[in-house]
Amino acid sequence: MIYRENGQFKTSYTADQQIFTITQDRIAIALLLALAVFAVPLLADEYIFRAILIPFLILALAALGLNILVGYCGQVSLGTGAFMAVGAYAAYNLMVRIDGMPMVFAILLGGFFSMAVGVLFGIPSLRIKGLYLAVATLAAQFFVDWAFLRISWFTNNSSSGSVSVQSLDFLGLAIKTPEQKYLLCLGFLVVFGVLAKNLVRSHIGREWMAIRDMDVAAGVIGIRPVYAKLTAFAVSSFIVGVAGALWAFVHLGSWEPAAFNIDRSFQLLFMIIIGGLGSIMGSFFGAAFIVVLPIALNQFLPALGGLVGVTITTAAVAHSELMIFGALIVFFLIVEPHGLARLWSIGKEKLRLWPFPH
Amino acid sequence: MAQKKIGDVILEVKDISLAFGGVKALTDISFNVREHEVRAIIGPNGAGKSSMLNCINGVYTPQKGSITFRGKTFSHMNSRQVAEMGVARTFQNLALFKGMSVLDNIMSGRNLRMKTNVFQQMFRNPWFSAAEKEEVEHREFVEKIIDFLEIQAYRKTPVGRLPYGLQKRVDLGRALAMEPTVLLLDEPMAGMNVEEKQDMSRFVLDVNDEFGTTIVLIEHDMGVVMDISDRVVVLDYGKKIGDGTPEEVRANPDVISAYLGTSH
Amino acid sequence: MGFFLETVIGGLMAGMLYSLIALGFVLIFKASGVFNFAQGAMVLFAALAMARFSEWFPALMGFDSKVLANVLAFAAAMVLMVITAWLIERLVLSKLVNQEGITLLMATLGITYFLDGFGQTLFGSEIYKIDIGLPKDPMFLLESTFQGGVLVSKEDLYAAAIAAALVIALSIFFQYTSTGRALRAVADDHQAAQSIGIPLNRIWVIVWSVAGFVALVAGMIWGSKLGVQFSLSLVALKALPVVILGGLTSVPGAIIGGLIIGVGEKVSEVYLGPVLGGGIEIWFGYVLVLFVLLVRPQGLFGEKIIDRV
Numbered sequence: 008m009i010y011r012e013n014g015q016f017k018t019s020y021t022a023d024q025q026i027f028t029i030t031q032d033r034i035a036i037a038l039l040l041a042l043a044v045f046a047v048p049l050l051a052d053e054y055i056f057r058a059i060l061i062p063f064l065i066l067a068l069a070a071l072g073l074n075i076l077v078g079y080c081g082q083v084s085l086g087t088g089a090f091m092a093v094g095a096y097a098a099y100n101l102m103v104r105i106d107g108m109p110m111v112f113a114i115l116l117g118g119f120f121s122m123a124v125g126v127l128f129g130i131p132s133l134r135i136k137g138l139y140l141a142v143a144t145l146a147a148q149f150f151v152d153w154a155f156l157r158i159s160w161f162t163n164n165s166s167s168g169s170v171s172v173q174s175l176d177f178l179g180l181a182i183k184t185p186e187q188k189y190l191l192c193l194g195f196l197v198v199f200g201v202l203a204k205n206l207v208r209s210h211i212g213r214e215w216m217a218i219r220d221m222d223v224a225a226g227v228i229g230i231r232p233v234y235a236k237l238t239a240f241a242v243s244s245f246i247v248g249v250a251g252a253l254w255a256f257v258h259l260g261s262w263e264p265a266a267f268n269i270d271r272s273f274q275l276l277f278m279i280i281i282g283g284l285g286s287i288m289g290s291f292f293g294a295a296f297i298v299v300l301p302i303a304l305n306q307f308l309p310a311l312g313g314l315v316g317v318t319i320t321t322a323a324v325a326h327s328e329l330m331i332f333g334a335l336i337v338f339f340l341i342v343e344p345h346g347l348a349r350l351w352s353i354g355k356e357k358l359r360l361w362p363f364p365h
Numbered sequence: 366m367a368q369k370k371i372g373d374v375i376l377e378v379k380d381i382s383l384a385f386g387g388v389k390a391l392t393d394i395s396f397n398v399r400e401h402e403v404r405a406i407i408g409p410n411g412a413g414k415s416s417m418l419n420c421i422n423g424v425y426t427p428q429k430g431s432i433t434f435r436g437k438t439f440s441h442m443n444s445r446q447v448a449e450m451g452v453a454r455t456f457q458n459l460a461l462f463k464g465m466s467v468l469d470n471i472m473s474g475r476n477l478r479m480k481t482n483v484f485q486q487m488f489r490n491p492w493f494s495a496a497e498k499e500e501v502e503h504r505e506f507v508e509k510i511i512d513f514l515e516i517q518a519y520r521k522t523p524v525g526r527l528p529y530g531l532q533k534r535v536d537l538g539r540a541l542a543m544e545p546t547v548l549l550l551d552e553p554m555a556g557m558n559v560e561e562k563q564d565m566s567r568f569v570l571d572v573n574d575e576f577g578t579t580i581v582l583i584e585h586d587m588g589v590v591m592d593i594s595d596r597v598v599v600l601d602y603g604k605k606i607g608d609g610t611p612e613e614v615r616a617n618p619d620v621i622s623a624y625l626g627t628s629h
Numbered sequence: 630m631g632f633f634l635e636t637v638i639g640g641l642m643a644g645m646l647y648s649l650i651a652l653g654f655v656l657i658f659k660a661s662g663v664f665n666f667a668q669g670a671m672v673l674f675a676a677l678a679m680a681r682f683s684e685w686f687p688a689l690m691g692f693d694s695k696v697l698a699n700v701l702a703f704a705a706a707m708v709l710m711v712i713t714a715w716l717i718e719r720l721v722l723s724k725l726v727n728q729e730g731i732t733l734l735m736a737t738l739g740i741t742y743f744l745d746g747f748g749q750t751l752f753g754s755e756i757y758k759i760d761i762g763l764p765k766d767p768m769f770l771l772e773s774t775f776q777g778g779v780l781v782s783k784e785d786l787y788a789a790a791i792a793a794a795l796v797i798a799l800s801i802f803f804q805y806t807s808t809g810r811a812l813r814a815v816a817d818d819h820q821a822a823q824s825i826g827i828p829l830n831r832i833w834v835i836v837w838s839v840a841g842f843v844a845l846v847a848g849m850i851w852g853s854k855l856g857v858q859f860s861l862s863l864v865a866l867k868a869l870p871v872v873i874l875g876g877l878t879s880v881p882g883a884i885i886g887g888l889i890i891g892v893g894e895k896v897s898e899v900y901l902g903p904v905l906g907g908g909i910e911i912w913f914g915y916v917l918v919l920f921v922l923l924v925r926p927q928g929l930f931g932e933k934i935i936d937r938v
Contacts, residue, residue: 020501021491083731131919135926137730138664142873143922145866146915157906202487209486209496210472210479217462217473224460227422228543229448229477238483269866273738280735285464322754329746336739341724344732 011359026204043193048186056185059298064192065253067294070278071196071203071287072246077276078284079207080239081219082132086144087247087275089151092267094121094248095255096161099170103163110176114252121248122241124151129240133233148269155264171261188257195253199246204287206242215239216285281339283348292347300335304328371595372400375579376421376547381430383416383603390416391427391603398547403573403580405590405611408600409624414583415457417600418549421581422454423447448477453540454549457583459532461524467535468520471510474542475503510538514568530561537568547579548572554586562586566593587625591615599624635780636895642782644891645789645796646850650868651875651883652796653843658877659803660812660836661722662819664730666737669865670744671841673857674713676848677748678706680757680857699761703845710841711834713744718833726819726829745859754859759852788850795846799839800880812836816878870914874921876931886929890914 015030017023027033051060073087098117102108128147135143155161162170175182175191182191206212214235217225222232255262274297282293308324343349377397383390391413398404406414419425421432423442431438434450453474462470481496489496511517514534519527524535533553540548553569554562566589572578584590590597590611597614599607607613607620614620650668657665665671682702687693721736764783803809815822815832823829848857851864871890875882897913921929 020504021497024497024500024504025491077731131923135922138734138877139873139922139926139928141734142869142915143919145869146912146919149912149915153908153912157908205487205489205496206483209489209500210476210481211483211486213465213469213473214476216465216469217476220462220464221460223424224456224462225473226444227424227448227454227460228474228539229445230473231445242483276735277738280731323750326746326750326754329742330750331746333739333741333743333746336742337721337736340728340732340736340739341721344728 024208026201026208040197044190048189051189053185056189058302060189061185061192061258063294063298064189064196065250065258066275066278066298067291068192068196068199068253069247069250069275070282070290070294071200072243072250073275074279074282074284074286074290075203075207075215075246076239076243078279078286078289079212079219080215080236080243082129082236082239083137083141084144084243085141085269085272085276086128086147086151088267088269088271089148090121090125090244090247091251091254091271092151092155092264093124093244094118094251095262095267096155096170097121097248098252099172099255100161100163102172109178110182110256111178114249114256117252118245118249121251122245125240125244125247126237129237129244132236132240145269148272152264152268169261169263172256175256182257192253192257195249199249200287203242203246207287211235211238219285277336279346281336281346283346283351286346286348288351289346289348292351296347300332301328304331369401369574369595371402374398375400375435376581377433378417378421379431379433381417381420381427381432383413383420383425383427389603391420394430394600394603394605396598396605396608398579398581399596400546400579401573401577402595403569403582403593405594405597406581406583406600407585407587407590407597407614407624408606411602412600413603414600415551416603418454418551418581418583421447421549422452448543451544451546452549453543453545453547455533455536455540455551455553457551457555459529459536461532461536461539463525464523466521466523467516467527467538468504468507468511470524470535471507471538471542472503474539475507477543479503507538507542510541513541513571514538529556533557533565534568537565541572545578547581550580550582550584552583552585554584554589562589569593633896636899637892638781639785640892640895641888642785642789642891643895644871644888645792646847646887647868647871647891648796648884648887649792649843649847649850650864651871651887652799652880653840653847654868654872655875655877655880655883656799656803656812656843657836657840658872659816659880661833662730662816663722663733663737664877665840666734666865667740667744668840668844668868669863670741670748671710671713671844672848672851672864673859674744674748674848675706675710675841675845676759676852676857677752677757678709679703679845679849680759680852681752682706683759684757695760703849706845707842710845711838714837714841715834717837718830722833723830749859757852757857759849759857761849761853784854788854791846791850795843796880796884799843802839803880808832808835867914870918873928874914874918876928878932879928879930882928882930890917893917 012029015028017028022028027036047060069087069091073084076082076084094114094117096117097120098113101113101116102110124147128144131143132140156168159165162168175188177187177191180187182188207215214225214230215238217228217230218232218235218239225235226232251267255266259266278293278297279290280293281296282291283289304327305324308327339346374397377395379395381394382392394413394417406417408414416425420427421442423444423446426441431440432442433439434447434452462473465473479499481499485494485496488494489500491497511520514537516531516534516538519531524532527535533556537550537553540550550569554565557565569580569582570593573580582590582594594611596609597607597611598605599614599617599620601623606623607617609617615625650672653668653671654665657663657668679702682705683698686701686705687698692698717740721740725733725736764787767780767782770781803812811822811827811832812835814825814827815829819829822832847864868887871883871886873886874890875884875886894910894913898910902909
C-alpha cells in the first residue's frame with residue numbers, strides 16, 4: 008500500500024527516464040543519504056568506521072567499477088587487484104615526487120594511470136573471449152604484482168618494500184578523524200555512483216550490454232566492439248584505480264603490493280556476483296555482504312561455540328570462515344544466481360502488492 | 366490500391382561462394398534486388414538462405430564474389446559499414462539482447478545516430494544536458510515504432526520474459542529503429558500461428574508501403590511468399606535454381622521437384 | 630651448453646607435472662563444461678589426506694611397513710576423493726545445470742574456499758610429509774660429452790615418468806572408450822546428452838573422481854618434493870596458463886602446453902631473470918599465454934568458437 012505508484016503519471020520522457028522514478032524511492036534515497044551524512048558520524052564509534060564503514064565504501068566503489076566491466080559489458084576480469092595497485096602507487100608517486108600536489112588530484116590522476124593500464128590490458132579482449140580472457144587478465148595481475156615488488160622506483164626505493172602516506176587532505180582541509188575519512192569516501196562513492204548510473208542508462212550503457220548479450224548482433228546494429236569494450240575497460244579501471252588509491256591512502260595508510268593481490272581480485276568478483284551482475288545497487292549490496300561477513304563470523308562463532316561448550320581457536324575460526332564463505336557462495340549461486348539485487352527487486356515487487364498476495 | 370513504384374537495382378550479389386571448411390554453403394549465387402520491392406528468398410532448410418543474408422550483412426565473409434550496394438562494389442562487407450549504409454536485419458533465432466528491456470533493445474537500434482560522447486552522458490541531468498535531450502529525441506522516434514508494432518504494454522519488460530511472437534516483433538522493431546532503406550528479414554514468421562502471421566505480414570507490408578523500404582525476406586510459408594512478394598529467388602544446396610515473379614517460380618519444374626512438390 | 634641442457638631438462642620435468650594438473654582441468658572441462666578452479670584445492674586436499682592417513686594408519690593399526698602405509702593411505706585418499714566428487718555433484722553441480730559459465734566458475738571458487746577450510750579442519754594446517762620412496766639424490770648424465778655431466782634430479786625424473794604414464798592412460802581412456810565418448814557428448818551440451826539417455830549425474834561423478842585421482846597423484850608427487858602445505862593449493866594457478874595455452878578442450882594440448890611453459894619458465898628465469906630483477910616465474914607463463922592467445926584466441930589446440938547467428 009505504501010509502495011504503490013498509483014497516481015504517479017509521468018508527463019515527459021525525461022521524467023520517465025530518471026534514476027529514481029517512483030516518489031517513494033526518491034524519499035527513501037534522500038533519507039538514506041541524510042542518515043549517512045548526518046546521523047552516522049554522530050552514532051558510529053571508531054571501530055565501526057575503521058573496520059566496517061570505510062572498507063565498505065571503498066570496496067563498494069571498486070566493485071562498482073568492476074561491475075561495469077564484468078556485469079554490464081560482459082568482459083570477465085580477474086586482474087582487478089592490479090588496477091587498484093596501479094591507482095594506489097601512481098597516486099603515491101605523484102604525492103611523493105611532486106611538491107604541493109593536492110591529495111584529491113593525486114587520487115584522480117592515479118585513476119588516469121590505472122585507466123591507461125586498463126585500456127592496454129583491455130586490448131586482448133578484442134580477440135579473446137570468455138574463460139580465455141579471464142586467464143589473460145591474470146597476466147595483468149601477476150605482472151603488476153611483480154612490478155611493484157621488484158621495480159624499486161615505484162616504491163620510491165623503500166628498503167622494506169612497503170610505502171606509506173602521512174597526511175591526508177581534501178582541498179586544504181586536513182582529514183584526520185575517522186568521521187572525516189568516512190565522509191570523504193562517502194563523497195567519492197556517491198559522486199561516482201551517480202556518474203556510473205548515468206553512463207549505464209545512456210547509449211554507451213546499451214552498447215556495453217549489447218556486447219555482453221550478443222556481440223554479433225551488436226555489430227549488425229552498427230556498434231563498434233572496439234569502442235564499446237575499450238570504453239568499458241577505461242571507465243572501469245579508472246574507478247577501480249581511484250578506489251585503489253583511496254584504499255591505500257585512507258584505509259591502509261601504509262601498504263605493500265600484497266594488499267592488491269589475487270585474493271583481492273577474487274574478493275571483488277565475489278562481491279559483484281553475490282551482489283548482482285549488471286546492477287549498481289548490486290555492487291553496494293555485495294560489498295556490504297563481503298565486508299560484514301568475516302566480522303560477523305569472528306564475533307559469532309566463538310560465542311556459538313561457547314554456547315555448546317566447545318572452545319574454538321582462532322585458527323579454527325579462520326578455517327570455518329573459509330568453509331562458510333565457500334558454502335555461502337555456492338548457496339547463493341544456486342538459490343539466486345542474479346544476486347542480492349534480484350532478491351531486492353523481488354522484495355520491492357512484493358512490497359508493491361502488499362498487503363495483497365498477488 | 367495504387368500501383369507500387371519499383372525502382373532500379375539497389376543491391377546486387379554476383380557469384381557469391383561461401384564455404385566452411387569442406388561444407389559449401391553457397392556456390393556462385395547471383396541475383397539482384399530492386400528498390401522498394403519485396404524480394405523473397407526461399408528454399409529447403411540448409412539451402413544457404415541465412416548464410417546469404419549473413420554475407421550481405423558482413424557477418425560472414427564469402428571466399429568469392431562481390432556485393433554491390435547503390436553502385437559501390439565490395440568483395441566483403443563490414444558489419445558497421447553495412448549498418449551505416451542503411452541495411453538492417455532480423456534474425457532467424459532472434460538475436461535480441463536478453464538482458465535488456467524492450468525499450469532498450471529498440472533504442473539500441475538508434476545507436477548509430479546517437480552522437481553525444483561519454484562525458485556528456487556521464488553528467489546527464491534533467492535540467493541542462495545534451496545527452497538527455499538526445500535521449501528524449503530518440504525515445505520519441507522509438508515510441509512511434511512501439512506504437513506501430515503495438516507493444517506499448519511491454520516496453521519496460523525484459524525481453525527474455527516475453528512470448529516468442531512478441532520477441533519477434535521486438536526484433537523487427539530494433540531493425541526498424543535503424544531507419545533502414547533495405548530490410549533483411551530472416552524467417553520473420555517462423556513459429557507463429559495464423560493470426561500472428563497475419564499481423565506480421567501486415568507490419569512488413571506497412572513498412573514497405575509507408576516508408577518505401579526495400580524488403581528481402583526469407584520465408585517458408587508459401588502462402589505468405591506468394592501473397593506479399595514481388596519477386597522470388599529459390600536456393601537449393603547453396604545453388605540458385607529459380608528467379609522471377611512468384612507465378613514464374615511456382616511453375617518452374619526444378620523448384621517444384623526440389624522444394625514445392627506437386628499435389629496428388 | 631651443459632647448463633642450458635640442465636635447465637631445459639629441469640623445465641621439461643616441471644612441465645610434466647604442470648601437465649598433470651592441467652589434465653585435471655581439461656578432463657572436467659571436457660566432460661562437464663565447468664572450469665574447475667577448485668583443482669588446486671583438490672590437489673591439496675588429496676595430498677593432506679594421503680599424508681595424514683599414512684601417519685595415522687600405522688599408529689592405529691599397529692604395523693610398521695612404510696609401503697603398506699602408503700598403499701593404504703593412497704587407497705583411503707582415493708575413496709575420500711570419490712566421496713568428495715559425489716558430494717560436489719549432488720550438492721553443487723546438479724543444482725547448477727545449464728547455468729552460465731561464469732556462475733559455474735564462481736561455484737568452483739566457492740568449492741575451493743570450502744575445501745581449503747575443510748581440509749585444514751580435518752587434517753590440520755602444518756606441513757606434512759609424504760614419503761613414497763622417491764630417490765632424492767641427483768644423477769649426472771652424459772659425463773663424457775659435458776664436463777661434470779648434466780645434473781638431473783632423479784626424483785623429478787621418476788615424477789615425470791609417473792605423470793607421463795598417467796597422461797597417456799587418460800588420453801587413451803578419453804579417445805577410445807565409450808565412457809570417454811559419453812564424456813565428450815556431455816561437454817558439448819548437457820541437455821542434449823541428457824535427452825539421449827546419458828546419465829548426467831553418474832558421468833559427472835566419474836569425471837570428478839578421475840580428476841580427483843589426478844589431483845591425488847599430483848599431490849602425492851608435489852607433496853613428496855615440497856612437503857604438503859597450504860601453498861600446494863596455489864599450484865593450480867601455475868597450471869592455468871598451461872590449460873589455456875593448450876586449449877581448454879585438448880588433452881594433447883595440456884601435455885604440450887605444460888612442457889612449453891615448464892621449459893619457458895625455467896629458461897627465462899635463468900637467462901632473463903637477472904636482467905629484469907628476478908622472480909619473473911610468477912608472470913612468465915601468463916604473459917606468454919597472453920601473446921599466444923592474441924594470435925590464436927582459442928589456444929594452440931583448442932576448438933575454434935564459431936558464433937552462429
